[in-house]
Amino acid sequence: MSKSRTNLMNELNRLHKERRRLVRHLKKEEELAVGTVSIVKRKCGSPRCHCANGPGHPQTLFLFQDKKQQRRRCKLVRREDEPRMLKAGERYRKFREALKQLRAIDFEEKQILMALAEERAISYK
Numbered sequence: 001m002s003k004s005r006t007n008l009m010n011e012l013n014r015l016h017k018e019r020r021r022l023v024r025h026l027k028k029e030e031e032l033a034v035g036t037v038s039i040v041k042r043k044c045g046s047p048r049c050h051c052a053n054g055p056g057h058p059q060t061l062f063l064f065q066d067k068k069q070q071r072r073r074c075k076l077v078r079r080e081d082e083p084r085m086l087k088a089g090e091r092y093r094k095f096r097e098a099l100k101q102l103r104a105i106d107f108e109e110k111q112i113l114m115a116l117a118e119e120r121a122i123s124y125k
């Protein structure tokens, strides 16, 4: 086996390990907030509230795609659901990140396989 072939094979093995790690993470059975969970400041509307002349109250929002209606929706998150939604939102952010890494691995893998193919290519004269 040529040196560059050994290096390419090692690189492929490294990518496979990394892929397994990512897929393990992506398969985890934890609930996800598929969309964006964010905290915004909102005014409650009461003229006597301190927020009337200052920053609003922190409020958690959940932005997501409604599959049935095919449009983006925004829901206020109830106080008692905030910790759960924020955690699930953070999990989904990491899920998306892992998917992105998986795509980068796919790309790298293709490059390596193509380089290995070049080594085996018939040079036909």
Ligand SMILES: [Zn+2]
Pocket (backbone or CB within 6 Å): 043, 044, 045, 046, 049, 050, 051, 052, 057
């Ligand atoms: Zn207020």
